Amino acid sequence: MFPRTSQNPRPAPRSRAGGGPRTVGSPGAPDAPGGGGPAAAPHAFPAPRVGRRAEGAWGWLFVSPMVLILGLFLVLPILMALWVSLLNWDGQSNPFSGQAEFVGLDNYRGLLTQDGLDRTLFATSLRNNLYYVLLTVPLQTILALTLALIVNQRMLRGRSALRTAFFFPSVTSSIAVSTIFLFLFQGSGAVNTVLSWIGVKGPNWFNDSRGVLSLLLGGLGIVDTSHPTGALADHSFMGLSWFEWLSGPSVAMCTIILLAVWTTSGTFMLIFLAALQDIPRELEEAAAIEGVSRFQLLRYVTLPALRPVLFLVLTLGLISTWQVFDQVYVMSQGAPGNTTLTPAFLSYSSAFNDADFGQGAAIAFILLTLILTMTAVQRFLFRERTPRARRNR
Amino acid sequence: MSAKSAAARAQGRHVLGRFPLSLRVLGYATVAALGLLYIVPFVIQLVTAFKTDPDAAAHPLGLIPTTPTTAAYQRLFGLSQDGDGVPFLRWLGNSAFVAVLVTAGRVLFDSMAGYALARLRFPGRTLLFGFVLAVMAVPMVALLIPRFLVLNTFGLFDTYTGMILPLMVDAAGIFIMKQFFESIPREVEEAARVDGAGVFRTFWSIVLPMARPALLTLTILSFQGSWNEFTHFLVATQSSQYETLTTGLARLVSGGLGGGTQYPLKLAAALLATLPVAALFFCFQRYFVQGANAGAVKE
Numbered sequence: 001m002f003p004r005t006s007q008n009p010r011p012a013p014r015s016r017a018g019g020g021p022r023t024v025g026s027p028g029a030p031d032a033p034g035g036g037g038p039a040a041a042p043h044a045f046p047a048p049r050v051g052r053r054a055e056g057a058w059g060w061l062f063v064s065p066m067v068l069i070l071g072l073f074l075v076l077p078i079l080m081a082l083w084v085s086l087l088n089w090d091g092q093s094n095p096f097s098g099q100a101e102f103v104g105l106d107n108y109r110g111l112l113t114q115d116g117l118d119r120t121l122f123a124t125s126l127r128n129n130l131y132y133v134l135l136t137v138p139l140q141t142i143l144a145l146t147l148a149l150i151v152n153q154r155m156l157r158g159r160s161a162l163r164t165a166f167f168f169p170s171v172t173s174s175i176a177v178s179t180i181f182l183f184l185f186q187g188s189g190a191v192n193t194v195l196s197w198i199g200v201k202g203p204n205w206f207n208d209s210r211g212v213l214s215l216l217l218g219g220l221g222i223v224d225t226s227h228p229t230g231a232l233a234d235h236s237f238m239g240l241s242w243f244e245w246l247s248g249p250s251v252a253m254c255t256i257i258l259l260a261v262w263t264t265s266g267t268f269m270l271i272f273l274a275a276l277q278d279i280p281r282e283l284e285e286a287a288a289i290e291g292v293s294r295f296q297l298l299r300y301v302t303l304p305a306l307r308p309v310l311f312l313v314l315t316l317g318l319i320s321t322w323q324v325f326d327q328v329y330v331m332s333q334g335a336p337g338n339t340t341l342t343p344a345f346l347s348y349s350s351a352f353n354d355a356d357f358g359q360g361a362a363i364a365f366i367l368l369t370l371i372l373t374m375t376a377v378q379r380f381l382f383r384e385r386t387p388r389a390r391r392n393r
Numbered sequence: 394m395s396a397k398s399a400a401a402r403a404q405g406r407h408v409l410g411r412f413p414l415s416l417r418v419l420g421y422a423t424v425a426a427l428g429l430l431y432i433v434p435f436v437i438q439l440v441t442a443f444k445t446d447p448d449a450a451a452h453p454l455g456l457i458p459t460t461p462t463t464a465a466y467q468r469l470f471g472l473s474q475d476g477d478g479v480p481f482l483r484w485l486g487n488s489a490f491v492a493v494l495v496t497a498g499r500v501l502f503d504s505m506a507g508y509a510l511a512r513l514r515f516p517g518r519t520l521l522f523g524f525v526l527a528v529m530a531v532p533m534v535a536l537l538i539p540r541f542l543v544l545n546t547f548g549l550f551d552t553y554t555g556m557i558l559p560l561m562v563d564a565a566g567i568f569i570m571k572q573f574f575e576s577i578p579r580e581v582e583e584a585a586r587v588d589g590a591g592v593f594r595t596f597w598s599i600v601l602p603m604a605r606p607a608l609l610t611l612t613i614l615s616f617q618g619s620w621n622e623f624t625h626f627l628v629a630t631q632s633s634q635y636e637t638l639t640t641g642l643a644r645l646v647s648g649g650l651g652g653g654t655q656y657p658l659k660l661a662a663a664l665l666a667t668l669p670v671a672a673l674f675f676c677f678q679r680y681f682v683q684g685a686n687a688g689a690v691k692e
Contacts, residue, residue, distance in 0.1 A: 052514070058592040059515025066506040066562045067521070070528055073559035077539030078531075084542060096546070150424055155411065162424065164678060165431045171674050171681055173621040175639045176663035179646050180438050183453070183656050190437060190453040262431070270685040294412075323534045326623050330643050344534040351538050352628075361538045368535035375530040 078368075085361035091351070107362035115239060118359060123238035125341045131249035132324060132342070136260045137317040143265040144313065145306075148272035149298075163273075167266035174263070174326040181259045182206070182331055205255045209337035213248025250339030256327050264320070268313045275309040276302070315378040322371055343367045442466075442661035449656045465661035480633065481662060484641035488620060488666075491556055491637060495619035498561030500612055504604065506562070507570025508596055512582065522571070528564040533624050541628040555629045560619055566611050573607035574600065613677050614684045617670050638666040 080096075085107055089100040110118040150156065151163045169177060184190045185205040192202030232243040249257065279302065287301045303310075325344040328334065334341035334349065343363055351360030412420060436456070441449050442465055444458040452459065467473040469481040509515070510522050540559060541550070549555035577600065585599045601608070623639040630640070646659050674681055 055513055055592060056515035059509045059513035059518065062505040062509035062513065062596075063521060065502040066525075066567060069502070069558065069562040070524075070564070073540065073543060074528060074531065074536070077536065077543040080542045080546070081539035084538070094546075095542070147427070150427070156424070162428055164675075165428050167678075167681070167685075168435075168671070168674065169431065170685070171617060171670055172667050173623070173639055173663075173670070175621075175623055175643050175646070176667045179642065179659050179663040180434050182646065183441065183449075183660060184434060184437065186453065186654075188450070188453065193454050266431075267685045270682055274686050319532075323532045325534045325537075326643075329623075329627075330646050333647060344537075347534075348537050348628075351541070357538060357542075364535045364538050368532065371532045371535065372530055379530075 081361045081364060084357055085365055087358045089357045090355040091357050092355075095357070103358065107358045108366075110359065111362055111366065112238075120239040121338065121341065121346060122343070122363065123240045124244075124338050125343045125346045126238075127240065127245055128249065128253060128339060129322060129324065129342045132253060132257055132260075133318065133321040135249060135254075135257045136264075136321050137314060139257070140261045140265050140268060140317055141310070141313050143261060144268035145272050145310070147265060147269040148276055149302075151269065152273060152276045163269075166269055169263045170266040172263075175330055177263055178259065178327050178330040181255065185255045203251045206252050206332060207336050208251035209339045211247030211250055211339070212254060213246060214243070215251075216248075250336070252332055252336055253340050256324070256331060256340060259327055259331075260321070260324065264317070268317070271313055272306065272309060275306055279305045312382065315374070315381075319371060319374050319378065322367065322374070438660045438664055442657055442664050444657050446655060446657060450654065462657075465657040468658060469662055469665065479645060479658065479662065480636070480641070481665075483634065484636050484638045485665075487635060488637040488639070491553070491622075491626075492616055492619040494557050495560045495622075496612055496615040498557070499563055499566050499615040499619075500608060502562045503566035503611060504570045504601065504608065505596075506567045507572075508574050508600060510567070511571045511574035512579075512600075513592065525564045525567050525571075529568065537624060537628050540625065544629055549629075551630050551632055551635060553635070556626055556635065559629075560622065560625060563615070563618070566615060569611060570604070570607060573604055577603055609677070610680045610683050613673055613680045617673065617681075620670055638662075642666055 084095050086102060086104055087095055087100045088103045088106070089095045093099040110116060111122045112119065147166050151159050151166070153159065156162075186192075187204040187207070191205070195202040232246065233241055235242045237245060283301055283305070284297065287297050292300070323344060324342050325348070328340055328342055328345045329348075332340040334345055344367060347360045347363035347367065349360075350363060351357045411417070437454070440456055440458060441453070443461050443463065444452075444455075445460055445462055445464065448455070448459050464473065469479060471482060506525075510518060510525070544550040544555040544559075547555075549558070581603070582595050582599060585595045590599070621639065622637075623643065626635075626637050626640045627643075630636070633641075636644070642659070642662050645662060
C-alpha cells in the first residue's frame with residue numbers, strides 16, 4: 001500500500017505504548033484528515049464496500065461516548081466554573097438562576113491585587129508550592145537518574161528486583177502511602193528513632209511550621225528569626241513580607257516533599273531507563289577504545305545522550321508538582337500555620353470548607369492557566385525532536 | 394526495544410569491564426541501602442498492622458510485634474464488638490464496584506474512540522484528536538470545583554452514577570489505543586471489509602482481538618487509576634455510604650473517625666487497600682512499565 005499524501009505536515013506522534021510492532025504499511029499517515037475532498041488517494045486495494053458517508057456516520061458513532069462524557073464532565077464544568085468564579089456564591093442556591101450576586105472580577109482581584117486575608121492566604125499557598133517545586137523537581141530527577149543508572153548496570157545482580165522495588169511506590173494509592181509516612185514521621189516515630197541513633201534530635205515533623213531557610217540563617221546567626229528587621233521585614237509582596245517569602249519550606253512541608261520524591265522517582269526512573277537502553281552500544285565501545293574513564297564515559301557520552309529525556313522529566317515534574325493535593329489533604333490539611341497550604345488545596349477548602357465557591361473557582365482557574373501554559377510551552381519545545389522520534393530514526 | 398540493544402544486553406558486559414573490587418563492595422552497599430529505603434516503609438507498615446496501639450507507639454521500628462494481634466483486621470472486617478467499627482467492607486465493595494465499571498467503560502469507549510481516530514474517515518477527526526490532546530493537559534486538581542458544579546446541577550451529586558460516569562472515558566487511554574491501532578497493518582481490515590464485514594464487525598471481530606496487548610495495558614492502567622482515584626470521589630460524594638477505600642481511609646487518617654492514633658488500624662486498612670493493585674503489579678509489571686513510558690510521550 002502506498003503512503004497517502006497527508007494534509008497534515010506534522011507526523012503523528014509515535015509511541016510504543018501498545019507494544020505492537022510498527023509496520024511499514026502504516027507510516028504515520030493515518031492522521032491525514034480524509035474527511036473533505038481529494039485527500040483520499042486511490043487505493044492499491046479494491047475499494048471497501050462501506051461508503052464514505054456510512055464511514056463518517058460510524059466514525060461519529062464510535063467517538064460519541066467520548067464526546068458526550070468529556071463534553072459533559074470536562075468542557076461544560078470548566079465553563080460553569082468560569083461563570084461561578086465571577087459570582088459571590090455560597091453553594092446553596094442555584095448559581096445559574098441569577099440569585100447569586102454577580103461580582104465580576106472581584107474574586108480574582110481579592111486574590112491578586114487587593115490587600116486582605118484572601119490575598120495573604122493565596123500568596124502563602126503560592127510560596128509553599130514554589131518551594132515544593134524548587135525542591136521536589138531537582139531531587140526526584142537526580143534520584144530517578146541515579147536509580148536508572150544503577151538498574152541499567154548490566155552486571156548488577158538482582159537488578160530486576162531492584163527495579164520492582166523502586167517502581168512499586170509509584171503504583172500504590174497516594175492515600176495509603178501518605179498514611180505510612182504519617183506513621184514514620186511522628187514525633188516519636190521511626191524516622192526520629194533512626195535519627196537518634198546518630199545523635200540527632202529529630203523535629204516534630206508535622207507540627208513544625210518553621211521555615212528551613214530561616215532556621216539555617218538563624219542557626220548561622222545572620223537573621224534574628226523571631227524579630228526580623230530591616231529590608232526583609234519592611235518590604236512585602238502580595239501581602240507577605242520578604243522575610244516570609246524567603247523563609248523556605250516549613251519542616252512539615254519537607255516531609256511532603258520527601259514523600260513526593262520517594263513515590264515519583266520510580267516512574268521517572270523508568271523513563272530514564274528506556275532512554276539509557278536506547279543509547280547505541282557502539283557509542284560506548286568507541287569511547288572505551290579511546291580509553292576514557294568511567295566518569296568521562298558518564299559525563300561525555302551517557303549524559304549528553306540523555307539530554308532530551310532529562311529535559312522531558314524536568315518539565316513533566318514541573319507540571320505535576322503544581323498539582324499537589326492528595327498528600328496535603330491526608331497529611332496536614334494546610335497546617336501547621338498554613339505552611340503546607342497549596343493553591344490546589346486552598347481552592348478546595350475555600351469552596352467546601354468556607355462555602356466561598358466563587359473564590360475557590362477563581363483559584364482553580366489561576367492554577368489551570370498556570371499549568372496549561374507550562375504544558376503548552378513544553379509541547380512547543382518538544383514538537384520536533386521528541387525522544388521517541390530520535391529513537392525511531 | 395531494538396534488536397541491537399537486546400543483543401547488547403545478551404552480551405551482558407559493561408564496555409569498560411568489571412568495577413574494581415573495592416568499588417564493587419561500596420556500590421553494592423549503596424544499592425542495598427537505596428533498596429531498603431524503598432522497601433522498609435512497606436515492611437514497617439506490614440508489621441505495625443499486627444501490633445497493639447501502645448506497642449506501635451513505643452516501638453515504631455520494632456520488626457517483631459511484642460504481642461502480635463489481629464485486632465486491627467478484626468475491626469476492619471467487623472468481627473470484633475469494638476464499638477466504632479470502621480465500615481471497611483462497605484469501602485471495599487464501593488471501590489471494587491466503581492473500579493470494575495470504570496474499567497469496563499474505559500476499555501470499551503477508549504478503544505472505540507481510538508479506533509475511529511486512527512482508522513475511520515469522518516469530518517472533524519483532526520479537530521477531535523486535537524481536543525483529546527488538549528484534554529490530556531487539563532489537571533484534575535483544577536477540576537475539583539467544576540466537577541462538583543456539574544454533578545450538583547444534574548442531580549448526580551452523591552450518586553454512583555456521578556462517581557462512575559465522568560471517569561468512564563480518559564484521554565490518555567484513547568491516545569494509547571489510537572497509537573496501537575495505527576500500528577496494525579491496514580490490509581487485515583481491508584480484507585475483512587472486502588469480504589463484506591461492516592465497520593462494527595471489522596472492529597469487533599478483527600481489530601479488537603488483535604489489540605489484546607494494548608487492551609490488557611489499558612485494563613490494568615484503568616483499574617489501577619480508578620482503584621486509587623481520590624479527588625473525584627472527594628467532590629462527587631458526601632455520604633458515608635458512598636465512601637471508597639481512598640476517601641474512607643482519608644477520613645479515617647485525618648481524624649474523622651474517632652480519637653486516638655490507632656496506627657495499626659490505619660496501616661492495616663492502607664495495606665488492604667494496596668493489596669489488589671500490588672497483586673496486579675507483581676503479575677503484570679511490564680504493562681505498568683509500558684504505561685509509565687506512555688505517560689512520557691503523551692504530554
